[in-house]
Amino acid sequence: MRPTPAFVNLLDDAAFLSLEHQLHLADVLGEHSWQVNLQTRAFTFDTEHGSIECTDFHFLGTAAPGPDSWLWSWANRSGFPESVAALAATVREFGVEHEIGELSAPELPFDSLPFDQPEPFQVAAVQTEAAKAVTGRWTGYQGPAGDDGTRAAFLVEHPDFRVPPVEGPRVMRTLTEGLSGLALHDHRRALNSYLSLRGLNPAFSPDESRLMVDSPVLAGTIGFDEHGVAASLELSVRGS
Structure with a gap:
């Protein structure tokens, strides 16, 4: 099966x-462990510098190797x-409205996602990415x-997890690491979306051969x- 274009x-x-957010989270947490209690809505990271109790968290779902499927939390x-x-x-409501089966189906086979023989952590990651774009x-x-190898995926919130105000070196790090490591489907769309969301005023040349x-x-x-x-990437950092 092929993923839907909207997904x-x-x-x-x-x-x-x-x-950018995950790089920042890694900087904040360092070496850590974690624990979650769904019943009491408690999610805590234990780090070298003390505990961080999330101000909120959201359980998205699980990717299980037994059935080779992703199960949304609302269907669990x-x-x-x-x-x-x-x-x-x-996220499901968005998927129904926009006819995105990856977001609206209760359970999703691994082979419906854009991977060859995906591992559970990859499936959990890609479903989390889509949820981020929908929810902000x-x-x-x-x-x-x-x-058994099952992975659970969450969105987590805490003031320390918010990325700092936009700055040139951080954006450059995100761009260079992203271009070398991310599985992008449309480079133009991905870069324009990021720079727009960060308020950096991107604009394509008439033939879209350059993003300024x-x-x-x-x-x-x-x-x-x-x-x-x-x-x-012919970019220069200003004001640093």
Whole structure:
């Protein structure tokens, strides 16, 4: 099965801003452990510098290797409070409205997602990316749920998890690491979405061979080859 185009667009829209948040989360947490209680709505990270108790969190779903499927939390019958799955239910509503089966089907086979022989952690990650784009909550976390390789995915909230105000070096780090490591489907869309969400005033040249940036923190051009792949980053940091 092929993923729906609208689902793939969500992944591109989320790609770089999600990465920036995950890089920041890694900086905040460092070496850590975590624990969650769905019944009491408690999610805690234990770090080298003390505990961080999330101000809120949202259970998205689980990716299980047994059935090779993703199960949305709102379709899970495990008996936890509906409130922990409420945000996932809004993702479902978006999926129904826009006819995106990956978001609206209760259970999703692994082979319906854009991977060859995906691992549960990859499925959990891609479903989290789509949920981020829909909800505008950008910090995700996933971990083991049992001993069978199942992964549980969450969106987590805390003031420390918010990325700092936009700055040139951070944006450049996100761009370079993203272009080398992210599985992008449409480079133009992904880069334009990120730079727009960060308020950096991107604009395409008439033939879309270049994406130009003119902002107080970053300026220059991103060039694309004939396949639409980002081929050059000619950007300079301002005000640092």
